[in-house]
Amino acid sequence: MTELDTPSQILAAAEARFSLYGYNKTTMAEIAGDCNMSAANLYRYFENKLDIGAALANQCLVEKEHGLELIITDDSKSCAEKLQAFILYILHYTYHHFDTSPKISELIEAMTDQRPEVMQSHRQSKLSLIHQLLEQSQEIGEFSFADIDQTAEAINTAISIFYLPTIMPMFTLEEFERKADAVCTLLLNGLTHSG
Amino acid sequence: MTELDTPSQILAAAEARFSLYGYNKTTMAEIAGDCNMSAANLYRYFENKLDIGAALANQCLVEKEHGLELIITDDSKSCAEKLQAFILYILHYTYHHFDTSPKISELIEAMTDQRPEVMQSHRQSKLSLIHQLLEQSQEIGEFSFADIDQTAEAINTAISIFYLPTIMPMFTLEEFERKADAVCTLLLNGLTHSG
DNA sequence: ATACTGAATATTTTATTGATTATTCATTAT
DNA sequence: ATAATGAATAATCAATAAAATATTCAGTAT
Secondary structure, eight states: OOOOOHHHHHHHHHHHHHHHHOTTTOOHHHHHHHTTSOHHHHTTTOSSHHHHHHHHHHHHHHHHHHHHHHHHTOTTSOHHHHHHHHHHHHHHHHHHHHHHOHHHHHHHHHHHHHOHHHHHHHHHHHHHHHHHHHHHHHHHTOBOOSOHHHHHHHHHHHTGGGGOGGGGGGSOHHHHHHHHHHHHHHHHHHHBOOO | OOOOOHHHHHHHHHHHHHHHHOTTTOOHHHHHHHTTSOHHHHTTTOSSHHHHHHHHHHHHHHHHHHHHHHHHTOTTSOHHHHHHHHHHHHHHHHHHHHHHOHHHHHHHHHHHHHOHHHHHHHHHHHHHHHHHHHHHHHHHTOOOOSOHHHHHHHHHHHTGGGGOGGGGGGSOHHHHHHHHHHHHHHHHHHHSOOO
């Protein structure tokens, strides 16, 4: 067990509190208490509470991106399979978080309206993963399309409801899965030459 | 200028108030006052305020559906053109309403969380218009697809961000238009035989 | 009977206050 | 200098009271 520097210690304490009691209900004093320091001292390392949240949210989103990256770089899958897995991963991640860990959703929600850049950057990462997939498909000639940037944006847009936590209460997971499947089929139809 | 029956008179007064001051800030007493009757009398014609709102929201959504129907039944357009016009109409409608008439958005918002059936039925109407378009395309052989229901659902899902008022603040109209265009191109790619 | 009303009640909003919490800062410890 | 603190201030939240509003109903007018 390696020593943690102060910022990491703070983040660890905050993460524990946030995931147990939620972002809004944990106080700076509590985080500081867990680190055996005063609340004032937290401000030496983070500008404010929101920044602590942003650091953690970012960490969480980076993990998600990593999961998606594994799919994109999994050489045992065809590009079509990758796209499908990609979409389902996003859907399940969003749904699961909303459904079973409302505490993390609370953090994401706070970021969505108080730190939109964080979410924006994640959206950007997803876009670039899709772009990567399209590049691969070009190399092996699996998909065909005119404009790679436009196509990546189209896919990203078409699947965007699957990463909006707000939408999750509108349908059951099964309904979403059917929708995801339908969209995926149609997208692949557009990407795959039937020539 | 033809005479209005009492329910229509009430709806007209309510519509004027709602679009000028918003759903939440207009009172039953005010609506009644505009109709020269007591608030109590409104309840002879509508169960409650929400029902008045629902009637108007419905009217508004039906108008929108009518606009969409005109596009779908416009014989001067190819199915591809119809799909594009359909998507752009929805986008502009949603964006415009959110942007320039927040009062109506307020009504829609109230319906979304207190009368979800109203919105659900509108979603259904859009789905069936898409279905209709797909049928047409089948007849003239413009598009080709395996499962019409699945395809209609896929299209409806892929374009769904364009009718979510909540999403509108996230991008400018120009950005949305680019996205709509990209999605449309990709969908058409999937629907049109390149044979 | 049908259309309506005023007054009574129930529900929802709004305003006010007090308490909690975030943030700053002057100061202390190492 | 760097790390930390306690106490002061500012911003936010929660509880409550007050006011406004929705809804009901017993009763009046036609």
